[in-house]
Amino acid sequence: MAKGIWVFAEQREGQVKKVSFELLSEGRKVADQLGEELCAVLVGKNVSDLTEAVSAYGPDKIYVIDNDALENYTTDGYTNAVSDLVKKYEPSVLLFGCTVTGRDLSAQVAQRFQTGLMTDCTGMEVVDGQLVFTRPIYAGKAIVKASCPEARPAMATIRPNTFAAVENAKQAEVINVEYGAGDIRQVIKDIIRQVSERPELTEANIIVSGGRGMKGPENFKLLEDLADVLGAAVGASRAAVDAGWVSHSFQVGQTGKTVSPVLYIACGISGAIQHLAGMSSAKCIVAINKDEEANIFKVADYGIVGDLFEVVPILTEELKKIMAS
Amino acid sequence: MIFKLSEEQEMIRKTVRDFAEKEVAPKAGPMDEAEEFDYSLWDQMAEMGLTGIPFPEEYGGAGMDNLCYAIAVEELSRVCASTGVLISAHTSLCSWPIYYFGTEEQKHKYLDPLANGEKIGALGLTEPSAGSDAGSVKTTAVLDGDEYVLNGSKIFITNGEKADIYVVIASTDKTKGSKGTAAFIVEKGTPGFTFGKKEHKMGIRASSTYELVFENCRVPKENMLGEDGKGFKIALMTLDGGRIGIASQALGIAQGAFDEAVKYSKIREQFGKSISSFQGIQWMLADMATRIDAARLLVYRAAYLKDSGQPYSKESAMAKLYASECAMWVTTKAVQIFGGYGYTREYPVERMMRDAKITEIYEGTSEVQRIVIAANILK
Amino acid sequence: MKILVCLKQTFDTEAKITLDSNGKIESKGVSMIMNPYDEFAVEEALRIKEKGEGEVTVISVGGQQTQDALRQALAMGADKAVLVDPGEIELDEFSTATVLAKTIGGMEYDIILGGFRAIDDGSAQVVGRVAELLNIPVVNVVTKLEIEGGKALATREVEGGSEVIEVALPAAFTAQKGLNEPRYPSMKGIMKAKKKPMDKKTLADVGLDENQIAAKVKALSFSLPEARQAGKVIPGEAAEAAKELARLLREEAKVI
Structure with a gap:
């Protein structure tokens, strides 16, 4: 029986993205309504240091995979890591921020588990025990409400700034999981930073x-x-x-x-x-x-x-x- | 009757509209303002094969029919009439007579580069005293050895100065009047061939209009197009086809102005509602749409007749007459719908109204079209 | 080099969206275009082909009207088109990816390309799912692609910069704007397109039945967003109006 509302806590160079905190904040409400636990997933290298920042937003558990191979985001590396966790703990819901990484990773994980993925959502609510997502489509010219009623985990990416990030510190249980090595076929040859003081x-x-x-x-x-x-x-x-x-x-x-x-x-x-x-x-x-x-x-x-x-x-x-x- | 375009005709409309809206439309206003065409657009059109639509592939053309050509000119003119006439004059007035009357050698030498867009074409017919009366040309061509020596001048020549290849009508025997004329292919740069005055026009201001001057200009005799004595006939047959091009241009201008007017009438609010909700505006739009549709049917029919090898002189005159008067009428209404804004250069309908006027004049005035139509009825 | 391009026909970007009597998105009378991101993919495929030897096949899952988008790709220069018409059933990204992967599974390919997202449902996941099903690597939101010696070097857009990723072929890539400037179909291309092969298949032809592609996501309801109301135009000269705007943003809207 699938259980748990999971939020992928996206980090880049030791910084957890604000959208992840937004999802944890809103995820708390949803988890409480569904009577499920709220969990964060933290993947990367030296990410154990980030559990404190993540627990400030109220997850019950934080699953951590800390591995040198995951220093930078790669589609295969992160898909393997998140999929290992999903396979092992069978969450009912898996949420990502709708960022470049969130989009990339969620599609691969969704297909690996042959499940549904609703992208770029601007709302979620519990209706009759089912999580229903609001998605603008046709570039916002129409809105669809959709759910993934059977396949698990039900997956979604949520647009940044949709929910408020509200601190709700809690002593989260940190569960470290080994990275079960798999091929990483995308080899990063170069990372080019555009130096900008301005926000994304x-x-x-x-x-x-x-x-x-x-x-x-x-x-x-x-x-x-x-x-x-x-x-x-x-x-x-x-x-x-x-x-x-x-x-x-x-x-x-x-x-x-x-x-x-x-x-x-x-x-x-x-x-x-x-x-x-x-x-x-x-x-x-x-x-x-x-x-x-x-x-x-x-x-x-x-x-x-x-x-x-x-x-x-x-x-x-x-x-x-x-x-x- | 089947009132439906073929799949490729539809695809041409979509492709040319897409190109026209993205590439041509943003330049239409500035080109008009500067009275200067941006020939990078020509290169793009050449790349797409818009410079030789109705000619067989063996001569560098796209191997399409005249209806496809009409649609392309219509769609270009919908956003920029100067672009429409550039293609229309190039194709109908220069490439077509070379294709229809030229020898195999002339076609390979001249039509090929015209059709694939390496070269631009123009027709030198009108003279200061030979407008609608095209038979009374004063430019002379006298055979001297293996060359004809041209003397005289041509005015109001579309694509003048920018074109590389000119079809020029000249008199070889003054005593025979219009039966003593011939057509010649003259290349830019031929000694004795220069350009006179540039015209500053009311509309189609990005289109280049020049005087051509021939002073002892020696043209090889193999550059005579068709037979000696047939110059006037070649000119008239060329104009029959040219009318389809100008009718398409007029149709495009009308459609463009109409589309702008519809769009504006929906967003412009007066007395708390969009002006499109007023019956006065609605009736104007209804009349505009109806006339445009009638013009389109006439234009497409003329192209169809030409494609199917049937006589089309009367029908192309009808199409040109009706479409050009429709363009003038529709653009005037469009400016009216825009009100004060329509009279300014902030919006394109002002340019479209100026552009529309020429379609009632060149390649045969409305009066000449009526003469052609009447002559066909009464013959 | 065998290149496959997955493309989708979408509503024109200027299309007005309305709902039909069943409360679904009305598609009647809407002008359709090739998804603009897929145009980048088609263009890239053609450029790769033109650099050496190759063949470009465009594939779509959709109704018969989708042929227009495929024909456009053929007119641009693609060699063959495959259309799988699943009939009147609800599809989600899982369904479409399953059909595409099954179709592609029976073909030869070195490179699979697609737009990184479609402008209609914007789900940005179909090509990634196809890659997962075919067990080949994927690189998304690519703005530059170089192919050499059985490998690809892809520059992808990431937040705050870009990354250069190397993968071995076969691999899948999704195109982002900036990858190239798609060509317009040429007149000759349009004439040639009608003679190029258009392979029309049904679900059964690719060895699938409706149950195997049943959508995982269920659309529950569609609605149109409430129109934003026009607010106030601040009167006065530039200096006066700018000053008033600054005040309103702080005191009335409280957004700064």
Whole structure:
């Protein structure tokens, strides 16, 4: 009989991702309702040090596989490790953050156990003893509620910033498990870090984004200045990416990243349906555009019809004062 | 009758629309503003095979029919009429007469590079005193040894200066009038062949329009296209086909303006609701859509007749007449729907309305089309 | 080099989504396109082929209308297409991956490519599942791919940077935007496409029955998101409006 709500505690270079804490916080509620235990899964090298950070968010147990072979994420290495645990302890639910790693790993594990996986969810609730997930599909233009009623574990990846991370420290039982060696067919030849002080786009609480109205790559400096004041990430619309002003990794929208920040500031973005699809779940949207007819104003909580080259620098200065006060 | 496009005709529409929206549309406004075409688009179109759609593969073409060609010109013109006329003049006015009247040798030498897009083509027909009266050309071609010596000038030449290969109509025997004319293939760079004034136009401003000047320009006699004395006939037959290209261009302009108008009418709000909810706007849109559809049926029929080897002179004139007047009417309504914004360069309908006007004029004015239609009815 | 590309036909990115009378996503009258991420995969397959010898086969699981997307790939330059039409049954990612893997199992291949996700359900797992079923390695969200001597060097996008991964072939890769710029089908390509083979199969043809591919995930209900209400436009000159906006973000919205 499968048992336990499991959360994959994703870590990278000794840091557990915030989304994992968010899942543990919400997972606690679900586990209590279902009368199951909440467990975290921690995989990597020297990750035993991280159990304390993880236990701050209330798991009953933490399964740890600490092995040199797992120093960096590889699809096979982590799939093998997590699968060993799943096979041994048979959880009923296995949750991941919807991150690059979460997506990659969850698909392999799901197929290994021939089970269902619901990706990029923005909600979960217990309905008649069954865990039901909410997923935006068609880039947020529709929403489906779905469950995995029979196959176990029921799996899902959850979009960062969906749930609040609430500390709930508990003495978790740490269970160390050996890594049962298996082939790792992906050999990492190089890891290239982009040096950025700014948060990752998909995890950022605040995003400052620019579109065609930015007129050129050099003007993104204006947005970076604003982002730095707010500790925000910088994003872009497809028009700005296609024009070659910024790299695709900045793109928000249907063919880019889907984001759910607390505050999204759209500068010179007209609000094409594909862009709205990627950011309309933001809690507060600000639009700055000189075209009063622009679609973006239809979804914006606050709008300024005006020249962003005038507005943004002043806004940056004003926010600097407010943030300092 | 089957009112359904074939699978590849549908695929062409989708492919060209995709290309036009992604690559051409963003440049249409700036090119119009600068009165300069961005020829990197030509290279892309050549790569896709849009520069030789209705010609057999053995001459560098895509081996498709004229309906495919009409659809491609329509879709390009839907976002940029200058791009539409570039392809249309190149294909219908220069490549086609070489394909239809040229010798095997001429076809391999000239049609091949035209069709595969290495070279751009143009037709030199109109003169200051020979517009609709194309028979009264004053440019002369006099045989001297193995060469014809051309003297005179041609005006309003689409693709002028940018084209590499020109089909030029000249008089070889003034005493015979239109029966004393011949067509010649003239390459850019031939000594004595230069370019005069660049025209600054109301619309299709990215399309290059120049005067061609011939001063003792010596053209090898093997560059005569078709027989001596048939120049006027070649010109008229070329224009019959050219009308399908211009009709397609007009259709595309109308469709483009209509699509913009529909989109705008849904988002523009007045008195608390979208203007598309007002009957005044709805009726305008209904009339626009109906005329565009009628134009499309006429244009596609003309292309079909040409493809099936049937006479199409009257039908292509009808298509050109109706589609061009439809384009003018629809774009005017589109500007009306946009109101004040429509009159500014913030939105493309202003450009489309300026572009539409030429379709009622070039390659035979609306009046000439009516003459052609009437002549066919009354013959 | 035998290259297989798994592709999916999806709604156009501009499609308006509505629900039908059964409360499901209405697909009638919606214009369909090849999933944009799959276009990157097709393009990459063609580039690999054009560098040496090779054959590109495109495969899809879907209804008869999916032929349009496959034809587009053929017009771009793919050599063959295979369409498995599972009939009128509910599929999830497990089902689709099972059908694809079973179909591919009977074919020769060195490389399997697909988009890293589809823009409709965005599940980003089918190719990974196929790789798992075929017991070959997978590298996801690839932005650069080099093939040499039975090995592949793939650059993949990860949060805050990228990684270069080496795998031995056969292997599967999923394409991310940035991998390449897909070509438009050429006119000649469109003409050739209609003569290229389109192998249409049923579930039974690939040796599966409905039970073997029964969906693990059940969709319970579909809905449309509530439209966001337009908020307020802040009046005034740039300086005034910017100042007011800063105040509202702190005092009213409380987001900073």
